[in-house]
Amino acid sequence: MAQYTQTFALLKANLKRDWLKIVVWLVVLAGIFIAVAAKFQGIYGTHNQIQTIAQTLRSSAMKSLFGPLTHASLNTAIIFATEMAVFWAIFMVIFNYSLAVGASRGQEESGLTEMVLGGHPVGRLAPLSAAALELLVADGLFAIITGIGMTLANMPGSDGSGDWLFAISLAAVGWAFGMVSLLFSQLVADSHNVAIYNYAFFGVTYLVRMMTDVSNPDYTWWSPFGWIEKTNIFISNNWLPVWLFIILGIAAFAVAVVLNVNRDIDAGIIQVRGGKRRSGFLRGPATLLFWNQRSVSLFWLIGMALLGLAMVRSSIVLANLSMIHRLSNKFWGKVVSERLRKIRYCHSLVS
Numbered sequence: 001m002a003q004y005t006q007t008f009a010l011l012k013a014n015l016k017r018d019w020l021k022i023v024v025w026l027v028v029l030a031g032i033f034i035a036v037a038a039k040f041q042g043i044y045g046t047h048n049q050i051q052t053i054a055q056t057l058r059s060s061a062m063k064s065l066f067g068p069l070t071h072a073s074l075n076t077a078i079i080f081a082t083e084m085a086v087f088w089a090i091f092m093v094i095f096n097y098s099l100a101v102g103a104s105r106g107q108e109e110s111g112l113t114e115m116v117l118g119g120h121p122v123g124r125l126a127p128l129s130a131a132a133l134e135l136l137v138a139d140g141l142f143a144i145i146t147g148i149g150m151t152l153a154n155m156p157g158s159d160g161s162g163d164w165l166f167a168i169s170l171a172a173v174g175w176a177f178g179m180v181s182l183l184f185s186q187l188v189a190d191s192h193n194v195a196i197y198n199y200a201f202f203g204v205t206y207l208v209r210m211m212t213d214v215s216n217p218d219y220t221w222w223s224p225f226g227w228i229e230k231t232n233i234f235i236s237n238n239w240l241p242v243w244l245f246i247i248l249g250i251a252a253f254a255v256a257v258v259l260n261v262n263r264d265i266d267a268g269i270i271q272v273r274g275g276k277r278r279s280g281f282l283r284g285p286a287t288l289l290f291w292n293q294r295s296v297s298l299f300w301l302i303g304m305a306l307l308g309l310a311m312v313r314s315s316i317v318l319a320n321l322s323m324i325h326r327l328s329n330k331f332w333g334k335v336v337s338e339r340l341r342k343i344r345y346c347h348s349l350v351s
Contacts, residue, residue, distance in 0.1 A: 002123055003123040003124045003125040003126070003261075004123045004125055004126055004129055005121060005122060005123035005126060006120070006121065006122045006123065006126050007123070007125075007126045007129045007130050007133070008130075008133075009122075010116070010122070010126050010127055010129075010130035011130040011133045011134060011137075013130075014103055014130055014131065014134045015134060015137065018099065018102065018103070018134065021098070021099070022099070022138050022141075025095045025098075025138075026138070026141055026142055026145065029088070029091055029092065029095065029142060030142055030145040030146045030149065033084070033088060033146055033149070034145075034146065034149030034150065034152075034153060036080075036084070037080060037149065037150055037153040037155060038149075038152075038153045040076055040079075040080045040153075040155055041076050041155055041156060044076050044079050044080075045076055045156065050074050050075065050076065050079060051074075053079055054069060054074050054079070057069045057079075057082060057083070060214050063213045063214050064210040064211075064213060064214050065086070065087075065210075066082055066083055066085070066086050066087070067082065067085070067086055067209075067213050067217075067220075067226075067229040068213055068217045068229075069082050070217075071235050075156055075157030075234075076155050076156045076157055076158075077155045077156060077157035077158040077162065077233075077234040078157060078233075078234050078235060080155060081162070081166060081233040081234050085166070085169075085170075085228050085229060085231070085233065086209075086228060086229065088170055089170055089173045089174070089225065089228045090206075092139075092142070092170050092171070092173055092174030092177075093173065093174055093177045093202055093225075095138075095174060096135055096138075096139070096174040096175060096177055096178030096181065097177065097178065097181050097195070097198045097199075097202075099131075099134060099135055099138060099178065100131060100135060100178040100179075100181035100182050100185070101181060101185065101191050101194050101195060101198070102191075103127075103130070103131035103134055103135075104127070104128065104131045104181075104182055104185040104194075105185040105188075105189075105190065105191045105194050106191050107127065108265060108266045109190060109191060109266070111266075113127050113265060113266075114265050114266060117265065124260070124261060125257060125260060125261070128182065128256060128257065128260050131182060132178075132179065132182060132253055135174075135175055135178040135179070136175060139171035139172070139174050139175040139178075140171065142167070142170070142171050142174070143164075143167045143168045143170070143171035144167075146166070146167035146170065146171075147163055147164045147166075147167035147168070150163035150164075150166060150167060151163050151164075157234055158234055159234065159237075161237045162233050162234040162237050165231055165233055165237050165239060165242070166231075166233045168242055169228055169231045169233070169241060169242050169245070170228070172241075172242045172245035172246060172249075173225070173227070173228050173245055175245070175249055176224065176245040176246070176248045176249040176252070177198075177201075177202065177224075177225075178249075179248070179249035179250075179252040179253045179256070180198075180201060180248070180249075180252045181194065181198050182252065182253060182256045183252045183253075183255050183256040183259070184197040184198055184201070185256070186256050186259035186260050186263060186268065186269060187259065187268055187269045187270050188268040188269075188270050189266065189267050189268035190268075193268075202225065205223045205224050205225035205226070206223075206225050208220075208222060208223040208225075208226065209223040209225050209226035209229070212226065213226070213229070217229075224244075224245075224248055227241035227244050227245060228241065
């Protein structure tokens with residue numbers, strides 16, 4: 001236990017440093033989520049509105065974005081959970097990545113970790129443990145605020161178990177991916193490469209989720225990010241994915257602990273490859289910035305291209321549905337008009 005000495009003191013210092021970032025993220029994530037839940041009945045409150053959006057969500061493009069919608073009996077709460085689960089889980093992952101990198105590798109790069117461990121009676125694993133606890137506190141606050149907000153929103157079709165499962169599962173997916181980020185912080189020696197590893201891992205899990213949702217949803221269990229869909233919120237309220245997120249987070253933290261005690265401060269398990277002595281990308285600040293950000297930029301370009309492709313496909317589906325709706329209204333309008341004309345004609349003959 002000596003290796004964890006002063007963990008809570010470092011946690012207090014971390015929260016004092018990051019309190020504004022945490023508050024802003026919580027206000028944005030929890031606040032917008034609750035606001036959408038409160039107004040969702042006005043968007044999809046009637047049977048016709050629910051059936052229209054359900055037809056759209058069952059298209060392949062929408063399956064790749066939000067996951068499959070297989071339940072036959074739908075209501076406002078189920079539509080809300082389908083549209084928001086994957087979408088909000090992405091923001092929770094980004095939030096936890098930001099906190100995890102700053103509380104682990106970011107502190108080592110600034111020299112703060114070496115100063116704390118060298119000049120104070122602090123355990124070797126205290127900084128890593130404090131970072132993990134900071135993520136737990138931030139995600140716990142999100143779960144509490146969101147759970148209370150969902151309960152107060154009281155959407156048609158919602159229930160207490162589903163409300164809290166939704167809030168806790170979103171917090172759990174963020175915390176689990178944050179723990180994986182702490183693992184990557186032990187592998188490489190700078191926050192830039194940690195971010196690359198983080199988003200590469202997230203990108204792979206997201207792509208696996210997209211492909212399996214369209215081809216065979218049973219295979220989505222192979223993607224940690226796809227577990228958020230398997231909660232079946234407001235349908236069966238499956239808590240198994242939450243436990244899987246907890247197991248993943250604990251396993252990632254355990255591996256991070258093992259790696260941490262087997263490396264030097266401000267160093268990584270994976271050695272950075274040396275570059276060329278003379279490179280055209282080192283001629284000025286602009287080229288140096290481009291070279292340093294090339295991997296992250298490439299990842300985001302590919303991600304935005306895939307997202308754009310999915311949005312284009314969904315727009316085509318929506319356009320086709322709108323055209324079908326207009327044609328059906330036009331057709332049935334003519335039928336009704338003809339029937340009314342015949343009725344008026346018959347009425348005139350009788351009169």
